[in-house]
Amino acid sequence: MSTTATATTPYNYAYLDEQTKRMIRRAILKAIAIPGYQVPFASREMPMPYGWGTGGVQVTASIIGPTDTLKVIDQGSDDTTNAVSIRKFFQKTAAVAVTTSTSAATIIQTRHRIPETPLTAGQVLVFQVPTPEPLRFLEPRETETRKMHALAEYGLMHVKLYEDIAKHGRIAKTYDYPTMVAGRYLMAPSPTPKFDNPKMHRSPALQLFGAGREKRIYAVPPHTDVVSLDFDDYPFEVNKFDRPCALCGAENVYLDEVILDDRGGRMFVCSDTDHCETRRAEGHRGEILGQEETRA
Amino acid sequence: MLVETLFAAAPRPGFTDPVMQSQAVFRAVMAALAEPGTVHALAEDITAAIDAPAPITPAAAAILLALADYETPIYLDEAARCGDVAAFLAFHCGSRITDIAADAAFALIADATALDRLDLFAQGSLEYPDRSTTLIVQVAELGDVPGEGAVRLTLAGPGIADTARIAFGPVHPGFVAALTDNRARFPQGADLILTDGTRLVGLPRTTRIEEEVF
Numbered sequence: 001m002s003t004t005a006t007a008t009t010p011y012n013y014a015y016l017d018e019q020t021k022r023m024i025r026r027a028i029l030k031a032i033a034i035p036g037y038q039v040p041f042a043s044r045e046m047p048m049p050y051g052w053g054t055g056g057v058q059v060t061a062s063i064i065g066p067t068d069t070l071k072v073i074d075q076g077s078d079d080t081t082n083a084v085s086i087r088k089f090f091q092k093t094a095a096v097a098v099t100t101s102t103s104a105a106t107i108i109q110t111r112h113r114i115p116e117t118p119l120t121a122g123q124v125l126v127f128q129v130p131t132p133e134p135l136r137f138l139e140p141r142e143t144e145t146r147k148m149h150a151l152a153e154y155g156l157m158h159v160k161l162y163e164d165i166a167k168h169g170r171i172a173k174t175y176d177y178p179t180m181v182a183g184r185y186l187m188a189p190s191p192t193p194k195f196d197n198p199k200m201h202r203s204p205a206l207q208l209f210g211a212g213r214e215k216r217i218y219a220v221p222p223h224t225d226v227v228s229l230d231f232d233d234y235p236f237e238v239n240k241f242d243r244p245c246a247l248c249g250a251e252n253v254y255l256d257e258v259i260l261d262d263r264g265g266r267m268f269v270c271s272d273t274d275h276c277e278t279r280r281a282e283g284h285r286g287e288i289l290g291q292e293e294t295r296a
Numbered sequence: 297m298l299v300e301t302l303f304a305a306a307p308r309p310g311f312t313d314p315v316m317q318s319q320a321v322f323r324a325v326m327a328a329l330a331e332p333g334t335v336h337a338l339a340e341d342i343t344a345a346i347d348a349p350a351p352i353t354p355a356a357a358a359i360l361l362a363l364a365d366y367e368t369p370i371y372l373d374e375a376a377r378c379g380d381v382a383a384f385l386a387f388h389c390g391s392r393i394t395d396i397a398a399d400a401a402f403a404l405i406a407d408a409t410a411l412d413r414l415d416l417f418a419q420g421s422l423e424y425p426d427r428s429t430t431l432i433v434q435v436a437e438l439g440d441v442p443g444e445g446a447v448r449l450t451l452a453g454p455g456i457a458d459t460a461r462i463a464f465g466p467v468h469p470g471f472v473a474a475l476t477d478n479r480a481r482f483p484q485g486a487d488l489i490l491t492d493g494t495r496l497v498g499l500p501r502t503t504r505i506e507e508e509v510f
């Protein structure tokens with residue numbers, strides 16, 4: 001039907017059929033209108049297994065157009081199997097430009113991280129979400145969690161955080177750390193490290209969340225409050241790292257541990273590969289690269 | 297029957313490239329609802345291609361063509377219940393046309409001066425607040441200096457950094473009160489897309505409004 005269908009693929013533009021796109025688009029619009037609320041949608045089978053980002057892929061397929069530039073990251077990295085596969089999928093089915101640069105992208109699909117480079121107005125961040133329901137591990141019944149959201153009854157989560165403090169002396173959750181969106185809905189930020197939670201708060205970018213297996217879509221519009229739950233005497237704190245990136249010397253970024261040999265050798269490097277490469281191109285050098293010719 | 301007679305009775309054209317134009321219209325609607333108060337123009341090739349029967353404007357028709365289908369009953373206000381409007385939407389969208397506002401997934405409001413209540417439309421439930429009507433409200437003026445019967449609003453809430461201002465009209469004198477009531481029902485409530493024929497502005501249920509006197 002479309003005059004712009006690509007010659008390289010026998011599929012409709014961006015793989016999904018038009019009725020599916022309309023259904024997902026309607027769910028996205030309602031998700032934006034009710035920030036943090038999980039809108040049920042008729043998730044489709046995708047040509048990849050659940051757990052590989054079928055929710056995020058369906059959201060991206062429904063919003064993407066030929067004028068977009070797509071970036072896909074997995075744990076902050078542009079070059080892992082999952083990220084490369086999804087990027088190629090959209091190059092093939094949507095004839096879209098791709099990039100690894102955070103600032104050049106209009107749509108960024110992500111698993112587990114928010115880029116270190118601050119996002120800007122007009123960008124869309126699409127999260128791949130495995131468990132959209134923040135209360136699921138506390139209350140397995142969907143009928144009950146739905147009622148809790150209806151009544152904004154989130155005492156159970158506060159009890160869980162309190163029990164953490166009683167047992168461990170601190171809130172032990174380090175990823176998928178629960179947040180309140182626009183003061184109304186409790187939201188799972190997908191398994192992003194809690195390091196990234198503050199980046200969601202009043203971000204100028206639109207944030208969309210897709211959970212394929214669980215069949216839910218939710219959203220955080222730009223400039224919307226996303227507050228991590230805490231207590232007055234146990235305030236929310238992000239993970240801290242006691243060293244800079246071994247490659248680019250960046251501080252206050254999220255680091256991955258990389259094992260270097262079988263004698264205990266290891267280094268800590270930026271999880272965000274684009275951020276790290278950009279900094280190294282600018283001349284920043286970390287410990288392992290000898291820290292020569294550092295310039296701002 | 298003559299072929300000419302058949303052509304004369306055929307529904308008027310919609311999108312020339314449904315896949316790409318639906319995507320472009322959706323992105324404009326998404327951006328409008330994500331950042332309430334910002335004005336989003338539809339591409340000229342889209343609004344020019346759609347020859348919707350009066351009183352539907354090209355932008356209002358484009359929104360329905362992009363988003364409505366057999367799953368979404370459309371409500372038409374009294375002004376829109378005329379001529380070929382129902383046949384046009386039935387042909388292009390495959391949607392059921394309903395007279396019951398509370399059943400509608402979309403509502404087309406051709407005459408905003410008659411719209412004084414939003415609580416008659418589907419509001420969703422506390423468990424499923426997403427099951428609510430999206431209203432497409434046609435106004436003569438949008439985003440410009442307010443004319444007679446128009447309102448100027450200051451907006452705040454999700455999607456708005458500080459505050460935003462928007463003027464549109466003419467609308468019913470009770471329209472602003474209806475919007476305020478709609479906000480008070482959050483998380484239930486209807487969502488609005490205002491359009492002047494080629495441009496659109498989103499007013500989702502989250503937006504807090506204050507009327508400016510001028």
